[in-house]
Amino acid sequence: MSRIAEIAAALAGYDPKALSVEGVLAFLEQLAAPPSDMPCEDVPLRDALGRVLGRDIVSPFNVPPHDNSAMDGFAFDGALLERASDSNGDLRLRIAGTALAGAAWRGEAGAQDAVKIMTGAVMPAGMDTVIPQEFCTVEGAQVRFPAMALRRGDNRRLAGEDLQAGRAALCQGDRLGPAALGLAASLGLTTLPLLPRLRVAYFSTGDEILNAGEAPREGAVYDSNRYTVFGLLARLGCEVVDLGLVRDDPATLAATLQRAAREADAIVTSGGVSVGEADHTRAVMQRLGDMAFWRIAMRPGRPMAVGLIPRSEPADGHAVLFGLPGNPVAVMVTFLAFVRPALLQRMGCNARARASAPLLRAISATAIRKKPGRTEYQRGFVSARPGALPDVRIAGNQGSGVLSSMVEANGLVVLHHGQGNVAAGEQVDVMMFDGAL
Missing domain, CATH: 2.40.340.10 (MoeA, C-terminal, domain IV)
Incomplete structure (x- = not known):
């Protein structure tokens, strides 16, 4: 049994002539599974944006490495909040010194003392609370502030609050955004082990299509789909292989599909997947690969083809093919609804990274x-x-x-x-x- 037939047989109510959107997504989840032996490559942090992590990154230490102040103010023992020092409900504490960010404070403080502290500075021993400086009044060597302005432990960042030593900071299959790059940098890393970028070949089909720059002719339209698909693939972080515009000639179509399968992990085409007399793409796809042709219960974008095109050697596996409709909006809608999540899965993204944004x-x-x-x-x-x-x-x-x-x-x-x-x-x-x- 072919892979396409195997997936179809496992889906309840599968009907290629009236397939629901949910049915398409369930099918593609099986078809677009990534290879199990994808290699990793070490990539500089600045080049890792949008790429997929190849293995877990375990934090070698706590981040932050010590309790520290979340703001400028005065650190003190929060137990003192239980008893105000004057009739107005204010605490009055002796200022024992100043703690600056970047080094531990080496002074000594008593139980009734406070230390002026800067954002990010290590909390002095025995102190667990910071009163923001805007709530404070400095009177000579003392600081006064209302005890009701905060609770014990306020404005203190705990050691390991961000990352804990020995725990995964980033997970295999994460797609790295700006925050993930910053998280990796907070561990002192300069490179990350990443999965290879997905190579996707794409081309448009049709005798009625003109390349940009060609002279207009009656009955013809310029090829917008190639530029749209290029933008969609580039935004996804794929390595794009532009195979241009392919005319409605079976031999040329076959050669282009075979080249695409050799050079790429996935193929995206537009046009030629309907049942018109000149839609040779469908017949060529069927001859070359293991294909499914759908009529999806959706608008726009009813016709779509998916399948596997073998590479030159059987041991090399297959390229996943997505044959999209020819109308420009239908191309974009079917890409966003189906191809984008399938390619994210093929890239090796984990379930969290490939999950669609909530509606x-x-x-x-x-x-x-x-x-x-x-x-x-x-x-x-x-x-x-x-x-x-x-x-x-x-x-x-x-x-x-x-x-x-x-x-x-x-x-x-x-x-x-x-x-x-x-x-x-x-x-x-x-x-x-x-x-x-």
């Missing part, structure tokens, strides 16, 4: 027509409303070839499979573009 709940500013039985993704623009849920307005013409409406939008209104018409003022889910586009 934003927003109020629809207008009525939206929708028939149950398919998932719809409508372009929308979300605006914040102080003290209330944000509202979302449908952005421009919703035709699957109208790319300008994707530029106007900042998210996709997700109208779920069983959902019907939406009334103005009703809540809807929105998939925000931030971080994905």
